[in-house]
Amino acid sequence: GRLDLTLQNLDSSMVAARCDCVFSCLPHAASAEIVKPLVDGGTRVVDFSADYRLDDADTYAQWYGHTHPDPQRVGSTVYGLPEWFGDAIPSAKLVANPGCYPTSAILALAPLMKSGLIDAADVIVDSKSGVSGAGRTPKLTTHFPECNESLSAYNVGGHRHTPEIDQILRRATGKSPTVVFTPHLIPMDRGILTTAYARPAADVSEDQLFDALQAAYRGKPFVRVVQHLPATKDVAYSNFCDITVRLVRGRVILVSCLDNLIKGAAGAAVQNFNLMFGFPETTALL
Structure with a gap:
């Protein structure tokens, strides 16, 4: 009774229609399954998993123990470390939040x-x-x-x-x-x-x-x-x-x-979001 939010099954098309940006905090592999249709549908995503951080799907499979669900995007996704890749983040449709x-x-x-x-x-x-x-x-x-x-x-x-x-x-x-x-x-x-x-x-x-x-x-x-x-x-x-x-x-x-929970995770995601949507980089962080 503390919240009036409705718990719904995840429907990628519904999310894409209602959201400008999604923060995906799902586990490895599960995240890519959801991220793929969202990005294909035009929704911008900041992904917390490791699914899009590495250079190639073979390295991903070697270290994470399964085939990548969205191999064509691996290696081309912007890595969300603004201090080094900040110029690419504002136009990115998908940003891989760093480990x-x-x-x-x-x-x-x-x-x-x-x-x-x-x-x-x-x-x-x-x-x-x-x-x-x-x-x-x-x-x-x-x-x-x-x-x-x-x-x-x-x-x-x-x-x-x-x-x-x-x-x-x-x-x-x-x-x-x-x-x-x-x-x-x-x-x-x-x-x-x-x-x-x-x-x-x-x-x-x-x-x-x-x-x-x-x-x-x-x-x-x-x-x-x-x-x-x-x-x-x-x-x-x-x-x-x-x-x-x-x-x-x-x-x-x-x-x-x-x-590790802020600059190593949630804070970095907000920093990336700010750059993606034209807000000052420090918004909500300072």
Whole structure:
């Protein structure tokens, strides 16, 4: 009795007739089944699943374990990371909302990789996420007695965000990266802290690395390049991603933080929606 909304069966033609934009939050594969008729019918879509993030249907099938329901659109869909693909988003009919881990890794690595300051062929990404990043499906590893007061790595060498990080870095930078990605679950609700390690590709100083980050994100309202080491509390419940860099013993170390539920999901979708429909990018986010 709290709501007067009517629960209806999903009818793509009815949705297309009534909606200017749809945010699809369905699981992988199920989302593409709905997105295809919506886009064909002229409705613009922001898709939260991984169905349209990758370059090709074969890679998708390899990592997600099933044939893609809409293979002809795979590889041609705009990737919804406005800081790097913002020029393509306003005219897009379909935008693939990025994964949370890839957002934290790509935003940190792309400026230095594109400018040739780090070796794209030797990159390690170590990410730690709050338990909400593991999804809502009940499982033993996210059961409170299992994850509380415990830190654990998972899907080592096999996490589905690995090809997304590789392929989107390639699109953004023109390089051919090789990324070793290891995610971890930490006993908190939300937030991602990513530490990325790379070899410098030239004789560079820490100041040059920092300047390259600042130059890449000048005028980008949701990326803050900071001098201090960022923490997840700095960005909680916000659409910000904080990034810094250090040069230690011949290695470039990048640290980035974001809220996996906001900049890593819902906030990014609103940011994409704003660009698609001509609103200021910061509308409803600042």
